[in-house]
Amino acid sequence: xxxxxxxxxxxxxxxxLGILGCTNESWYKKNVPDDKKKxxxxxxxxxxxxxxxxxxxxxxxxxxxxxFDSTNADIWREFGTAQVKxxxxxxxxYFYGKATKFNPKEWQGWRGYLYLYFYRDFxxxxxxxxxxxxxxxxxxxxxxxxxxxxRGIAYYGxxxxxxxxxxxxxxxxxxxxxxxxxxxxxYAILYRGLTQEKLGNLENALxxxxxxxxxxxxxxxxxxxxxxxxxxxxxxxxAISHLKLAKENFSLGYFHKRPYIxxxxxxxxxxxxxxxxxxMVSNQKSI
Amino acid sequence: MCWExxxxxxxxxxxxxxxxxxxxxxxxxSLTSFIFPQKQxxxxxxxxxxVYQIPKxxxxxxxxxxxxxxxxxxxxxxxxxxxxxxxxxxxQFQEIIQKAKELQLxxxxxxxxxxxxxxxxxxxxxxxxxxxxMKSLVFERKTTSAVYRFxxxxxxxxxxxxxxxxxxxxxGNQQISIPELDSIxxxxxxxxxxxxxxxxxxxxxxxxxxxxxxxxxEQMPISKFNQLKQHNKNRIGFIDPSNVIDKGSxxxxxxxxxxxxxxxxxxxxxxxYPNKRHFLNSVYxxxxxxxxxxxxxxxxxxxxxxxxxxxxxxxTEMASLxxxxxxxxxxxxxxLFEILKMQKLxxxxxxxxxxxxxxxxxxxxxxxxxxxTILP
Numbered sequence: 001x002x003x004x005x006x007x008x009x010x011x012x013x014x015x016x017l018g019i020l021g022c023t024n025e026s027w028y029k030k031n032v033p034d035d036k037k038k039x040x041x042x043x044x045x046x047x048x049x050x051x052x053x054x055x056x057x058x059x060x061x062x063x064x065x066x067x068f069d070s071t072n073a074d075i076w077r078e079f080g081t082a083q084v085k086x087x088x089x090x091x092x093x094y095f096y097g098k099a100t101k102f103n104p105k106e107w108q109g110w111r112g113y114l115y116l117y118f119y120r121d122f123x124x125x126x127x128x129x130x131x132x133x134x135x136x137x138x139x140x141x142x143x144x145x146x147x148x149x150x151r152g153i154a155y156y157g158x159x160x161x162x163x164x165x166x167x168x169x170x171x172x173x174x175x176x177x178x179x180x181x182x183x184x185x186x187y188a189i190l191y192r193g194l195t196q197e198k199l200g201n202l203e204n205a206l207x208x209x210x211x212x213x214x215x216x217x218x219x220x221x222x223x224x225x226x227x228x229x230x231x232x233x234x235x236x237x238x239a240i241s242h243l244k245l246a247k248e249n250f251s252l253g254y255f256h257k258r259p260y261i262x263x264x265x266x267x268x269x270x271x272x273x274x275x276x277x278x279x280m281v282s283n284q285k286s287i
Numbered sequence: 288m289c290w291e292x293x294x295x296x297x298x299x300x301x302x303x304x305x306x307x308x309x310x311x312x313x314x315x316x317s318l319t320s321f322i323f324p325q326k327q328x329x330x331x332x333x334x335x336x337x338v339y340q341i342p343k344x345x346x347x348x349x350x351x352x353x354x355x356x357x358x359x360x361x362x363x364x365x366x367x368x369x370x371x372x373x374x375x376x377x378x379q380f381q382e383i384i385q386k387a388k389e390l391q392l393x394x395x396x397x398x399x400x401x402x403x404x405x406x407x408x409x410x411x412x413x414x415x416x417x418x419x420x421m422k423s424l425v426f427e428r429k430t431t432s433a434v435y436r437f438x439x440x441x442x443x444x445x446x447x448x449x450x451x452x453x454x455x456x457x458x459g460n461q462q463i464s465i466p467e468l469d470s471i472x473x474x475x476x477x478x479x480x481x482x483x484x485x486x487x488x489x490x491x492x493x494x495x496x497x498x499x500x501x502x503x504x505e506q507m508p509i510s511k512f513n514q515l516k517q518h519n520k521n522r523i524g525f526i527d528p529s530n531v532i533d534k535g536s537x538x539x540x541x542x543x544x545x546x547x548x549x550x551x552x553x554x555x556x557x558x559x560y561p562n563k564r565h566f567l568n569s570v571y572x573x574x575x576x577x578x579x580x581x582x583x584x585x586x587x588x589x590x591x592x593x594x595x596x597x598x599x600x601x602x603t604e605m606a607s608l609x610x611x612x613x614x615x616x617x618x619x620x621x622x623l624f625e626i627l628k629m630q631k632l633x634x635x636x637x638x639x640x641x642x643x644x645x646x647x648x649x650x651x652x653x654x655x656x657x658x659x660t661i662l663p
Contacts, residue, residue, distance in 0.1 A: 027326070028485055028506040043339065043351040050352050050373075054523030057374030061353055064373070085551060086524035087587045087648030087663075093610030119585070120652065120660050121608070253555075260551050261663040268564035 032068065041069035045078060054082030073103030077110070084114055085260055092118075100128075108132045109142030113150065117261050122154040129154075139174075146171050149188045156191055157264055161198045168192040186216045187256055187263075193225060194265060202229055220250035221267050228275055236279055236286075243279065247272050321455050321481040322390065322414055323358050323366060324506060331359040331509030333371075334486060339500040354501075357509065358486065365393075375516045389415040395426055400545050404428065409436070418444055427466075438462040439477070449482040449489065456480050461492060524549065524646050526591060531600045532624055538599025540591060540644045547591060550647040553636035557592060557645045558663075560632045567661060573626050574658065582653040584613040585662075588624065592633040594642040601627065608654065615653075623651060 032040055044065035051058040065075050080095030092114065099107040112128030115121040129147040132140050140147050152167035168188055175184045193208030206229055212222040223246035230239035249255070250272060256263055324332045333355050340350040353373035360366050364386070370379035382394035391411040397404050410425035424439040441459040448454055457479040463472040473495055480489040488503040521527075528534070528544075540547065550557040559566040587604040601624055607613040627649060636645040650662040 027508070028503065030502070030504050040337075040351060043349045044353075046348045046350040047340075047352045049350065055374060056518075056520045056522060057372045057376065059520055059523070060375070061373045064353060082523040086549065086646065087589050087650060088523070088604055089585045089587065089606035089610050089650075090604070090612055093606075118662065120662070260556070262563055266563075268562050270562075270564050 037068040038072070041065040041072050041075065044068070045072065045075050048078060054086065058082075071102050073099040073101075073107055076102065077107055084118055089119065104132060105135055108135075109140055109147060112147075113143045113145065116150055116154055116157070117258060117263070120157060120264075122157040125154045126151055139171075145185070146175070148174070149185060152188065152195075153191060153264060156195055156198075159198075161195050164195045165192065165199065168195060181215070184215075186212055186219065189215070190219070190221055190225075190256065191264075193222075197225075197229060202233065205229055216254075218245075218249045218252070218254040220246045220255040220272075223249065224267050224272055224275070227279075231275065231279055231282070236283055239279055240276075243272060243276055247276070318388075318390065318414060319366075319385065321483055322486060324486040325484040326506070327508050328358050328366070329360050331357060331512075333357045333507050333509060333512040334503055335505040335507065336501050337504050339498075339502075341498040341500060343496055343498075355512065356487070357512065359509070374520075375512070375518070383413055388417060388420065389413070392424060392426070401543060406437075410438075414441075433465045434467060435472075436462075436464045436466050438464070447480065449480055449485075452482045452485065454480055454482040454488070524589065526589060526600045526602050526646065528600050531590075531602050532621075533599055533601050533628070536599055538591075538597065539593065541594035541642075542644055547644045547646055548636045548638055550592070550636060550645045552638060552645070553643075557634045557636040558647045560596060560630070560634045563661075566630065569630065570626055570661065571658075573629070575622055576658075578616070578619045578622050579653060579656040579658065580616065580619070581656045582615055582619060583608050583655055584615070585610075585650050585652050586615050586620065586623065587648050587650040588627055589646065589648045590627070591644060592635050592647050593644045594635050596632045596635055596642075598627065598630065598633050598647075604648075 042065075044061055048058050048061055051061065059079075062075060062079050065072070066079075069075070076095050077099035080092055080099065083091040083095060096107065096111040096114065100111050108128045109132040112125045112132070115128060116125035129140075129142075129151050132142070133147055142150070148167045148171035152164050152171060155161070155164035155167060158164075168191060172184050172188055172192065189208050189212045193205045193212065196202075196205040196208060206226060209222045209226040209229075212219055213226070216222070223242040227239040227242035227246060230236070230242065246267075247269075250267070250269055255267055257266065324334060326332055334357075336354050336356070338352045338354050340352070342349070355371035355375065357369040357371065358366060359369075361382075364384055366383045366385075368381040368383065369377050370381075372378050377398055379397045380394065381392060384391045384393045390413040392408055392413045393411060395406040395408060397406075406426040406428050408426045410423055412422045412424055415421050418441070421441045421444075426437050428435045428437070439459060439461050441457055443458045445456050446453070447456040457477070459477045459479075461475045461477050463475075464470060465472065476493045478491045479487060482488045485503065485506060487501075490499075490501045492499045548557075585604075585606040585608075587606075588601055589604060590598050590601045592598050603620060605613045605615055633647065635642040637643065648663070652659045652662060
C-alpha cells in the first residue's frame with residue numbers, strides 16, 4: 001500500500017507536467033526587454049498614423065503602447081484628440097489631464113488652447129497658460145500660438161478688455177521688437193482692434209484694422225469691422241467701400257476661421273448683409 | 288518483484304506521455320512545418336506581429352504597427368491565411384493549396400471598409416523548398432488608374448536557427464511594376480525566417496524609403512484570438528442607432544455606417560446650414576429659458592447628418608463645467624432635441640465631390656441657468 005502511495009506521489013507531478021505541457025500555456029510569446037519598452041511605445045505612437053484617428057485599430061495600437069510606457073504623455077494626448085474633435089468633454093479632460101500630469105511643459109498649454117477655443121472656458125485656459133509659463137520661466141507657445149496672445153483672447157472672452165489689451169499689446173510689441181511686424185499673427189491685431197473698440201477707442205480700433213489690411217489686404221473681417229466703425233461715426237461712403245471688399249473677399253473664403261470650431265466673434269455673410277442694409281437705410285434717410 | 292516491474296513500466300509510460308504526448312503525428316511534409324504554424328492549426332492558430340517601418344532618413348521616426356495572421360487548415364490540401372490589422376479586423380485573405388511538391392497561392396484578396404478587392408494570380412507557386420524548382424510568384428491588382436504587378440522571387444533558402452529552433456532563412460526580391468507601361472516601380476530585397484512549427488517569425492523588406500521589419504510577438508490559438516475580438520470597441524464617436532433619442536424616426540443614412548465621415552473631413556466643414564449664425568438665431572428665438580432652471584455644464588447632442596442634409600440618430604453626452612459626468616433635466620434635454628430636430632437642413636460633408644453622411648455634434652454650454660454659448 002505504501003509503495004502505491006509512493007508511486008503516485010512520484011508519478012503525479014510528471015502527469016501534471018505532461019498535461020500542462022499539452023495545453024495552451026506553452027504558446028510562443030516574445031518578451032520585450034525592459035530597456036526597449038519606452039522606445040517601442042514611442043514607435044507605436046508614431047504608428048498610429050497608419051490609421052484614421054479614433055478607429056478601433058488606432059485605439060488598440062495606443063493601448064498596446066501605453067502597456068509599454070504608461071507615463072508617456074504624448075500617448076495619452078493622442079488618445080484625447082479624437083475625443084476633443086467629436087464632442088466628448090469628460091474624456092478630453094481625462095486624457096489631456098494624464099498628458100498634462102506626465103509632461104506639463106509640453107501639454108498643459110495645449111489643454112489651455114482647448115479650453116480657450118473648444119470649450120470657451122477662459123479661466124481654465126488662463127490658468128494653464130500661466131502654469132506652463134511659470135514652469136518654463138518665459139512666455140511659451142502651444143499649438144503654434146503664443147501664450148500672451150491666447151491670454152489676450154481669453155480675457156477678451158471674459159470681457160476684461162483692459163487685460164485683453166495688455167496681453168495683446170505685450171504679444172504684438174514683443175514680436176515686432178524681436179522679429180518684426182511680419183511675424184505678428186495678423187488675427188492678434190484684429191482682436192486688439194476689437195478690444196480697442198470695446199474700450200471706446202475707435203481711432204485706435206480703426207488704426208488696428210488698417211494695420212491688419214496692410215498685412216492681409218483681403219481679410220474680410222478687417223474690412224467689415226472697419227466699415228462698421230466708419231458707419232457708426234457717419235463715414236458711410238468709406239464704410240460702403242470697405243463693405244464691398246468685405247463681401248467680395250468673404251465669398252472667396254478670406255475670413256478668420258479655425259479648424260473644427262468657430263472663432264470668437266467670427267463673421268458671417270449675414271453680418272455683412274445686415275450692415276449693408278443699415279447703411280442703405282441710413283443713406284435713404286439722409287437723402 | 289511484480290510491483291517493482293510494473294512500477295518501472297508505468298513510470299516509463301508516464302515519461303513517454305510527458306515527453307512525446309504533445310507531438311502529434313506529423314502529417315505534413317517538411318515544407319509546411321516551416322511555412323505554417325503547426326500547433327492546433329486544424330482548429331486555427333494566430334500569429335501576432337509587430338511591424339516596424341524604419342525610414343532610411345534618420346530624421347524621420349520609426350513607426351510600429353500591429354498585425355495578425357490567422358492560419359487554418361481547411362482540408363488535407365488547403366490552408367487559409369487571414370490577415371488582420373491592429374484592431375483585429377480582417378484586411379486580407381489568402382488561400383494556399385498544396386500540390387505535389389509545392390504550395391500554390393490560389394486566392395488573394397484584400398478587404399477595405401467591407402469592400403473586397405481580388406488579386407489576379409498570374410503565377411501561383413507560393414513555395415517549394417527545392418530551390419531548383421522555385422518559380423516566381425506573380426499576381427496583379429487592377430485599380431482605376433493602372434494594373435499593378437507584384438512579383439516575388441526567391442534566390443536562396445538556407446538552414447538557420449531562431450531562438451534555438453530549427454529554421455529556414457529565405458532571401459529574395461519583391462518587385463512592383465506596371466506591365467502596360469513596362470515600368471518597374473520598385474524592387475524590394477526580402478529576407479524571411481521561418482522557424483519549425485512556428486511559421487514566419489521574422490522578415491525584412493527594403494523599400495526605397497524604409498526598411499519594413501516584421502517580428503513574431505505571440506502565437507495563440509484561434510479561441511484566444513476570438514476572445515480578443517469580443518472587445519465591444521467602436522470607432523470614437525460611433526452612434527448605435529438602436530440606442531438613440533429619435534429611435535423609430537425613420538431616419539436613414541445614404542451609405543454604410545462604417546463609412547460615415549466626421550464633419551471636419553470636408554472643406555469647408557459640414558454641420559450647420561447655411562452657417563452657424565443662422566442656427567444660433569434660430570435657437571435663441573426658440574429656446575424656452577424657463578427650462579434652464581440653474582442648468583450648468585456642457586450638454587452635447589451627437590448625431591448623424593446624412594448625404595441629403597437630414598439629421599438623425601441623436602444621442603447625448605453631458606459634462607459639468609468641471610468636465611465631470613453630469614446630468615441635465617429631461618425637459619431641457621428634450622426641448623433642445625426638438626429645436627435641433629426642427630432644423631430641416633444641415634450641411635453634409637463633401638468627399639471626393641460627393642455628399643457624404645457625417646457625424647456632427649452641437650454643445651450647449653450653460654452656466655447658472657444661462658445659455659453661455661453653443662459649440663463647436
